[in-house]
Amino acid sequence: METLKEKISKDYLEAFKSRDIVKKNLLSVVKSDITKEEKNTTVENLSDEEVFKILKKISKNLVETISQSNSEEAKVELAVIESYLPKQMSEEEIRAEVAVVIIETGAVSFSDVGKVMGGFNTKFAGKADNKTVSTIVRELLTKK
Numbered sequence: 676m677e678t679l680k681e682k683i684s685k686d687y688l689e690a691f692k693s694r695d696i697v698k699k700n701l702l703s704v705v706k707s708d709i710t711k712e713e714k715n716t717t718v719e720n721l722s723d724e725e726v727f728k729i730l731k732k733i734s735k736n737l738v739e740t741i742s743q744s745n746s747e748e749a750k751v752e753l754a755v756i757e758s759y760l761p762k763q764m765s766e767e768e769i770r771a772e773v774a775v776v777i778i779e780t781g782a783v784s785f786s787d788v789g790k791v792m793g794g795f796n797t798k799f800a801g802k803a804d805n806k807t808v809s810t811i812v813r814e815l816l817t818k819k
Contacts, residue, residue, distance in 0.1 A: 679723040701752045727801045764803045773811050785816050
């Protein structure tokens with residue numbers, strides 16, 4: 676199965692050949708960030724999870740750029756980046772899965788937030804915003 680890093684490299688070549696300048700330039704930056712991270716961690720090939728972290732960081736910066744300048748190019752770049760990220764869970768889906776994890780981990784109080792967060796992230800890494808998950812976990816544990 677193709678890794679995320681390999682898919683990004685393949686898509687970069689396709690964008691280069693098709694002269695899609697915006698996509699080519701963006702994927703060039705992504706590839707560069709991946710290479711830098713590999714050199715910093717002395718890992719030859721980053722895992723998909725580590726590449727997701729890089730993509731999320733770029734995505735966050737693009738969202739900020741869009742909110743400040745409403746740039747059309749940034750919107751296109753964000754759409755490209757999001758195509759590589761897993762589909763994000765809705766708040767209702769997060770709430771339902773957090774409830775399941777609470778039961779699975781036997782969490783009973785606010786002091787079990789870390790246990791629940793860890794259990795959730797093991798199952799759904801990258802599929803939900805951690806801030807939202809944390810808020811829901813705290814809310815559900817304080818109701819107990």
